[in-house]
Amino acid sequence: MNTQNLLVELFVEELPPKALPVLGESFARTLAASLQAQGLAAADGAVTPYASPRRLAAHLTAVAARAADKAVAQKLMPVAVGLDADGKPTPALLKKLGALGLDADAAPRLRREGEGKAETLFIDTVAPGASLAEGLQRALAEAIAKLPIPKVMAYQLADGWTTVKFVRPAHGLVALHGADLVPVQALGLAAGRQTHGHRFEAQYDPIHVSHADAYADTLREQGAVIASFDARRAEIAAQLQAAAATAGDGLRPIDAAALLDEVTALVERPNVLLCEFDPAFLAVPQECLILTMKANQKYFPLLDAAGKLTHRFLVVSNISPADPSAVVQGNERVVRPRLADAQFFFEQDRKKRLEDRVPGLDKVVYHARLGSLGERMRRVQTMASIIAAQIPPSFPVGLAERAALLAKTDLLTDMVGEFPELQGIMGRYYAVHDGEDPLVAEAIEDHYKPRFSGDELPRSDVGFALALADKTETLVGLFGIGERPTGDKDPFALRRHALGILRMLMERGTGIELSRFLRDAVPVFGPVAGFADPSADVQTFLYDRLANLMREQGWTAQEVDAVLAQGPEILAEVPRRLEAVRAFDALPEATALAAANKRVGNILRKSEGVKDGSGFDAELLVEPAEIALSQALDAVAPQAQQLYAAGDYTAALKALAALKIPVDTFFEQVMVNAEDPALRANRLALLARLQRAMNQVADLSRLAT
Known part of the structure; x- marks a missing residue:
């Protein structure tokens, strides 16, 4: 199949910066998925999203001009409806074939599936593959419809009548398959090969994109735009580090991934500049200064090696003038009143003690039903x-x-x-x-x-x-x-x-x-x-x-269920209990003991009377297997209890391994529900003792498969 790379771009007004990365990923991912589903794009083809303040775009490799034809098994109708007694097509069948563009000559191609009344007629046809223009039109509509738009705008097209809803007004559409234009439409726009670069620094306007593979380079060279969000983010990060290094030894920009993402979504051609503010503002808590610079101005404060705020900060400008002094001075002038406000609030707040503010809490509603x-x-x-x-x-x-x-x-x-x-x-x-x-x-x-x-x-x-x-x-x-x-x-x-x-x-x-x-x-x-x-x-x-x-x-669901089923009161012990359960589950005896524990639980739930083991009487034991189990419990339970009390949960559970043989023998040779009520109650009490000894750390029955 002959394939070329595809480029699709929507040129829009400034997109919401905090949503831009998600919008860019969604546009490219949905576009690619739709084309792949239609057989136009390879499943292993590379998908490159582009997202800048004024564009969403995607570059896809190995996209076909037309999808391959598909063999389709068309279900028609029951044989009893489609064929008469002589096996000839009925009018209903002929009408159905006509709707599919076929005639009576297609009857020999019919095949039957099923038996009796369920026997059905099928016909095998070939569905022609979609052209790229058709498939891209569907994919583009789907990609636009599925964008996770935070808030939709409604605007009118140039005709003054048609209303379109989108995240921001769209002004251009590019769709190129290699060097060929793909004739699609979206948001009232017809696809072309022209886009726009930086508002102020583009060499040409509009910019002519000659080939899908030339998109990013053309925008960078002629339009002064780094179209890739990730590439632009990496460029800003590198410039921030370089500018911090020139500002002084040991200085570093504040680590703020969310701010870096937001600034990346605000600029098309980043240019990091070093600025300063009056050192006198450093008397204000640095958290206040950092927050006002980050939240209000999108600046990157510079910290020293000890993590202390300095009076220098970095600005990510969207322009690169030969003389940046005007940009630097403008930002320094803008930040001063912000810092002055923080300084004023700090000084005013300290005039009143916190203790004197306590009565004011009674005047603030916390919740209508829970008071102030x-x-x-x-x-x-x-x-x-x-x-x-x-x-x-x-x-x-x-x-x-x-x-x-x-x-x-x-x-x-x-x-x-x-x-x-x-x-x-x-x-x-x-x-x-x-x-x-x-x-x-x-x-x-x-x-x-x-x-x-x-x-x-x-x-x-x-x-x-x-x-x-x-x-x-x-x-x-x-x-x-x-x-x-x-x-x-x-x-x-x-x-x-x-x-x-x-x-x-x-x-x-x-x-x-x-x-x-x-x-x-x-x-x-x-x-x-x-x-x-x-x-x-x-x-x-x-x-x-x-x-x-x-x-x-x-931790596995079984391990967690086993521990939490016991309702542990001291949550600090939960990790150690989980470790103990995992160690126990690795023992050769674990599977049999967990199954036995589950069996004991089922027996006790169905039985009446005392189930806590308090009524147990060793004198009533008659069978060798139940005597052996009781003796094993007398030996193991105190040891396990001592380890449990000492907090050694792993050892406490491992000690239970000695019970495997007597437990297995008990269930093989002893009838728990004996006819003698006293004997039955005593055996139930013995099982209750066993269950209590085994389930101190966790409910081991939860490990049974």
Whole structure:
């Protein structure tokens, strides 16, 4: 099949920068998938997406001018309908053949499939392959329809009547198969071979694209545009590093992948320039300065080797003048009032102590049913003191209560009002200024941690107690009034709060029992209207999130189910329990013991009477196999219990391997459901002892296949 490379470009007005990478990938991927499905593009062909502020494009290799013809088995109708008693075509069959462009001469090509009343007539035909123009028209329509557009715009075409809906108004369409123009249309545009380059620095306008393979080079050389998003991003990153190196030894641009993506989506021909601001602004916390430069101006602040902000920053310009001084001075002039605002907020906020802002929390609504921020603060304060009291060996509960009192007060400051991302961070600065204990100040910042997957945990026990209390209050409170995640909807980010709680309890929560911890959180809500004790539901929710988390970390579903089925109270022990289960499952005896455990569970569930083993009497044993099992349990169970109590879960499970032979023999030779009620009850009690001994670390029956 003769193939050439294909280039398709939509030239549009400035696209939304944060969505540009996704739009570019989606356009190219959908276009390629549609052409491949139609047999016009090779499945292993290379697909190169292009995305710049004013264009979405795709370059595909090995695209055919026409797809290969296909053999098609056309189902017609039941034989009883299509053929008369003499086997000749009925009018119904002739009508069907006519609709397919065939006549009675096609009758000999009919074939039958099936038997009896289900026997059906088929005819084999050849469907001509689609031309590239036809296939690309369908693919282009599909690619446009499936774009993940954040918000659609409606605009009118040049005729003044036709309305088109797209992410931004489109002004050009290019479609080239090698050097040949493909006659397709989209968004009211007919395909051509002309596009446009940089608004100010293009050598020619419009730009003539002679060949699909010349697209990127032509745009770069004649249009001053780097069409590839990835290539443009790499160019910006390289220029940032080079500019930082010239600015001073050890200087580096702040690591901000999201900002780099956004800037890449804003420029077509990047030119990184070095700028400065007044060093006096460095008296303001660097988080404030960095945030205002990143969020408002899209600048890259420069840090020194110690990670401290300097008075220099980098600008990614979209123009490359011979004398860049005007661009540099303009950016330095623009950033000054932004930094001055941050300086003003910082100075004004420090005139009022955090403690003096506490009464203001009662004036801010937290939730219509859960009250004000002040009420929430008092709940968190009580919970933080309860948690702090459980942290060994001794803990200054007063520091946790003090930190909880002040933790939300920075929400009332001007700085956090302007930059909500600085909540907690500014609280720490203001607490230090007020002379608060360093642990209290640190906890105010840390109580929002972990804020996302992989984020660090609070640094101190004070921060740990406060962060755990804060997240638990949110989870228990909202569950208690029925505000729970449903499907993919989680407006209060309760899943994220749950993961934060799990990480803290697993990594630092030794000694904190989950069910007791949740029960202790319920009374702090007092007389909240419509509040119902949600501790059991919250515990289930946490276990569900924990199961997902453990599976993501590489544990199998069986291993996770085995451990969580026992409802472990100390979540810090879960990883060690999982390791023990995996080690046990590798033993030769594991399969038989897991199957036996499952059998024991089934027997006990179907039986009546005592099932905890408390009624067991060794004097009632009569069969040699049950005597042997009892003796094996007497030897193994204390050893396993001792290892379990010492926290050596792996050894505790491995000790159970000695039970395989007596357990197998028991089930081969002993009838559990004996006719004698006393004998039957005793054997059930023996099995209950066995189950209890085996399932301390995990429910081993979950390992049975």
